[in-house]
Amino acid sequence: MRADAQRNRARILAAAEEVVAEMGVGASTEEVARRAGVAIGTVFRHFPTKDDLLTAIMKQLALRFAEEVESLARQGDPEAIYTFFANVVAQAAAKRTVVELLDVDIQVGGQLQLMREAIGTLLVNAQRGNTVRPGVQLDEVMALLTATSHAALRGGWSDDLRRRTLAIVFAGLRPD
Template identity: 40%
Template sequence: MPSLETEKTRALRADARRNRDRVLRTAQRLFAERGLAVSLDEIARHAGVGPGTVHRHFPTKEALYLAVVIDQLEQLVAEAKALAAADDPEALFTQLTRMTAMGAENATVKSALMAAEFDLRTVAADVAAELTDQVAHLLARAQAAGAVRADVTVDEVMALVAGTFAAIRHAGAESDPERSAHLARLVLDGLRVRG
């Protein structure tokens, strides 16, 4: 039977996890809405936690926005796994649309990561590789079903996603979900088999 002290430690850990998650969600929203000028103290206030809580989990703003991006990649991996469980050759397009939408919505964070010279394939190698593996699985299934061109590789698909971010940014469509989705469809339609 667990001791009272063990139960208290578990409760504290669960509370710390909830606080960290609350800070991540709040930071994601505020970075997307207002850019990276938002201070850690302001994020704490909006998350309903003390500044010390934010600083304990994320000692710098760079650490926080990197954590936001890694968290989003982990969400995309989970979504790709769920899509892989369904027998739908269009699942690849669903996943790529989600990826481009998330990227467009968080262009500020991506720009900051580039400016800070963070390469996600290096600093978040495991989750970046896992996302690529999930996309590769969806791609292979779509190709086997004849929904996607046979001459496309996963590296090319990932390059198209990155190119879509650039197109959305070039068009100034980051804050216009309909327009950014339209641009993404234009790019991703090039993957489809033409009859």
């Protein structure tokens, strides 16, 4: 791909993520093109359908989350699972992208599987470091992460409510 085409693609994706975060998945591709500073035809050359564009946004977001969680896992900090959990919920509260794209029928299984595996590593590190109770399973952590992120977005949570809710969730994960 030519350098200018790569720059256009990156600008389109950045603009699309911003637009979807503000307006939801129903946002127009025309608005994406306007914010990216490209013609609508350029958007469709890179992403023939809106679902293609949404898939690319979700893949990019999932990859960022996977990279973040992998970086935290490499550090070996038993508290890292809480850091990651809080970051995801904060992003969900600030952006529609995190939760709304999960409701779109798009194929991002590979990226989500990488993130899930890395969260599993954080969980194992946390259990070895005695910061998460031994009986907690990855499916439970993923369910809590998804539910809390969804509630943060849908509920219009204040920072204080998010902090208090996370304190309750984290207290439930910690050893007695």
